Each structure stands twice: as C-alpha cells, then as structure tokens.
Amino acid sequence: MSISAADVKKLRDQTGAGMMDCKKALADSNGDMDAAIELLRKKGQKVSEKRADREANQGVIVTKISDDRKKAVALELNCETDFVAKNEEFVEYANGFAQVAFDEEPADLDSLLQGKIKDLTVSDMLKDLVGKIGEKIDISRFEIMKADGDGEIFDYIHPGNQLCVLVAFEGPVQNSEVAKDVAMQVAAMNPISVNRDEVDASTLDKEKEIAKQQLLNEGKPEEIAEKAAMGKLRRFFEENVLLEQKFVKDGTQSVQEYLKHSGTPLVKSFVRIQLGGN
Structure with a gap:
C-alpha cells in the first residue's frame, strides 16, 4: 500500500x-x-x-529534591558516547526516570524498571530510547534519601553531570551556600563516612595494623609502635571522615568547625555518586 x-x-x-x-x-x-x-x-x-555486550560508561547523573527538602533522589543513566550524554533529550529521560524513583520509591533497580511514565514502563522507555538513539542505554543505580525530623537535604552536581552529592543535615539550614560548600567538600574529598563512629571496625583494624607494621619496620619497639599507630589513625580520620576533614576553602578549620562557626546543623548523612563508580 x-x-x-x-x-x-x-x-x-x-x-x-x-x-x-x-x-x-x-x-x-x-x-x-x-x-x-x-x-x-x-x-x-x-x-x-x-548491544548488550557494549560498554555504557558515559552518561549523566541527575537529582530531584522535594520543595521542602525532606526527600531527594539521585539517578545515573548511562550510554556509550559522550555525544549522546550531552543530548538534551537524553537528559530529559534521565530526569523522567528520577521522577519515577522519587514518586514511587522503588526498593531496587528491578522495581524501578517496572515503574511507569504515563502508559509505558521505565523498561520499555529504555528500549524505545535504545531504538531511537542506537546505543546501549541503561540505569546503573539510583539513591533515595530522606531527612530526619526538621533536617533538610541539599545537592551539588559538578559541571558535566558526572558527579553528584546529596547531603542531609540534622536540622534546618539557614544559609544554602554553607550547605553547597559541604556538598562540594564531599565531591572533592570523597570521605568514607560522616564521623569516626561510622567507620567500619575492620577498616580501622586494617589501618592500625598497617601503621603499626610500618613503625616496626622502622625499628620502633612494639609498645611505642602500638601507641604511635593510634596517632596515625587520627590522621586517617582527618583525611577520610567528613566532619574531621580540613575544610577545602579554609584549611585552618575542620568541616565540623566550619559548620559550628556558621551556625549550621551537623551533617546527618551523605550520598556521593560518580559516573561509572561503584
């Protein structure tokens, strides 16, 4: 016909x-x-x-935060080329999938794929997008964050949409620039926890043992090496724990001191997602 x-x-x-x-x-x-x-x-x-065996190691990370800053979502949508990742329609799809995660709060990625935008599931929309663009495209991960009590959540997306941070504070934040500074700190310094109490015990044992062995190799006696290792552990906290890290904009104070001096509540939790990361 x-x-x-x-x-x-x-x-x-x-x-x-x-x-x-x-x-x-x-x-x-x-x-x-x-x-x-x-x-x-x-x-x-x-x-x-x-294209299932192709590498989708490009893409974007987008966020969605509620108006009251009580709930937030970060989502990573991957493709094969940087050219596609910069396409406005591709970014729109990523934001649409983040909205589904925000609205439906799926328990895992499989559940998100069954979520719907109008009459289509996210899974079907991904297939449509693959057919339209001709590259392997998938959602690699998403994170949902909720604030406790009167806490608030702020985000930071590094230019290029390949690195994002969500930070939840213990209370209301009066100065959004301070919140952004802390989120940028997480982006730049990649801490492993908010405070030292959250660091896994096995990680501490390993770091202490490494420090102790280094001192023993330098000829230090066992008792001295044991005490000196604790000092090295303190330096480990300063480098890897957010509140104890030196504030990147002012190395004379820690992040915790910066928050205190600015009258901002402490950080409750954070999420850091880097494109292609674990």
Whole structure:
C-alpha cells in the first residue's frame, strides 16, 4: 500500500525513529500507526539485545529534591558516547526516570524498571530510547534519601553531570551556600563516612595494623609502635571522615568547625555518586 509522507512524519514525531525506519514500519503494518509503533519498539528491543555486550560508561547523573527538602533522589543513566550524554533529550529521560524513583520509591533497580511514565514502563522507555538513539542505554543505580525530623537535604552536581552529592543535615539550614560548600567538600574529598563512629571496625583494624607494621619496620619497639599507630589513625580520620576533614576553602578549620562557626546543623548523612563508580 502507499504510505503518505504525512504519516511517516507523524510516526517519526511520535517515536523519534529514522525516516526510513518509520516508512518501513508503516508498510509492514499496513499503515496501522499503533502497530507501526509496536514494530519500532520491538526493533528497539532487538537493538538493545544486540548491544548488550557494549560498554555504557558515559552518561549523566541527575537529582530531584522535594520543595521542602525532606526527600531527594539521585539517578545515573548511562550510554556509550559522550555525544549522546550531552543530548538534551537524553537528559530529559534521565530526569523522567528520577521522577519515577522519587514518586514511587522503588526498593531496587528491578522495581524501578517496572515503574511507569504515563502508559509505558521505565523498561520499555529504555528500549524505545535504545531504538531511537542506537546505543546501549541503561540505569546503573539510583539513591533515595530522606531527612530526619526538621533536617533538610541539599545537592551539588559538578559541571558535566558526572558527579553528584546529596547531603542531609540534622536540622534546618539557614544559609544554602554553607550547605553547597559541604556538598562540594564531599565531591572533592570523597570521605568514607560522616564521623569516626561510622567507620567500619575492620577498616580501622586494617589501618592500625598497617601503621603499626610500618613503625616496626622502622625499628620502633612494639609498645611505642602500638601507641604511635593510634596517632596515625587520627590522621586517617582527618583525611577520610567528613566532619574531621580540613575544610577545602579554609584549611585552618575542620568541616565540623566550619559548620559550628556558621551556625549550621551537623551533617546527618551523605550520598556521593560518580559516573561509572561503584
């Protein structure tokens, strides 16, 4: 049957697929628009399967925070090339998936993939996007954060959308610039915990043993090495625990001292996501 240019354009506008792909889908479906869309979606699924072994190590990280700053989501959407990652439509999809995670609060990635935007599941939308763009595309992870009590959450996204931080404070924050400073501190210094009490005991034991062995190798007696190792452990806290780290904008004070001097509540928790990280 004859396929009109208007129908091809309409299908292309709805799906974003290539002109020839749209024309063929309409021809194969005898001009049925819904059937043609389904054919294109199936094509997208095949593309997805064909590209399953490709590396999707580019992409973007986006965040969504409630107006009252009580809940936030960070989500990483991956693709194969930096060119696609910078595409506005790709970023829009990432924000749409983050909105689903924000609204539905899925327990895991599989649950998120079953979430819906209008009549399509996130999984189906990813397949459509693969068919439209022609690259392997997937959601690698997402994080949901909620503030306790009267606490508030702030975010920081590093230029390029490849690194983001969510920080929850123990109470209301009067100065958003201070919150941003702390989030940037997390981005730059990559702490392992908010305070030393949160550091895993096995990590401390390992660091202490390493420090002690170094001192023994230097010829220090066992008793002295044991005490000196505790001093090295304090330096470990200063380098790896957020509140004890030197504030990057003013090395004369710790992050905790900076918060105190600015009248800002302490940090309750944080999430740091870097593109392609664990």
